[in-house]
Amino acid sequence: MDKKGFALIEIIMAVTILALIVVPVCTLLSQNLYSNLKSREIMIATALAQEKIEELKAISFEQVCLKLGTDIEKNLRFNDMYFDRSVQVQLENENLIKITVEVQGKNGGLVHIATYRGNY
DSSP: OHHHHHHHHHHHHHHHHHHHHHHHHHHHHHHHHHHHHHHHHHHHHHHHHHHHHHHHHSSOHHHHHTTOEEEEEEEEEETTEEEEEEEEEEEEETTEEEEEEEEEETTSOEEEEEEEEEOO
């Protein structure tokens, strides 16, 4: 009878030790997965913002002036991820335009890029 009770205590101790090892490892893996997803989202958001900046830099100053104001593109899809992109073009003075692009991922990743375009 003593040996049966001792075996039960050994099993309880083994399960407890195993749980103390497995739970932190699972927590670490889930945090790692979330961080990877967030990093991927920010990387893609940066690429989408830079793409829009380059698109506006490739056209003439006068053509950019025609786009003054705010343009919002919803649900841009890239690699099975969705983003919202906001482009704001402001006339700072007659020869200077400020272009601001903000891209927000659905998981909360946010990228904000601003540049200036001059009329030379």
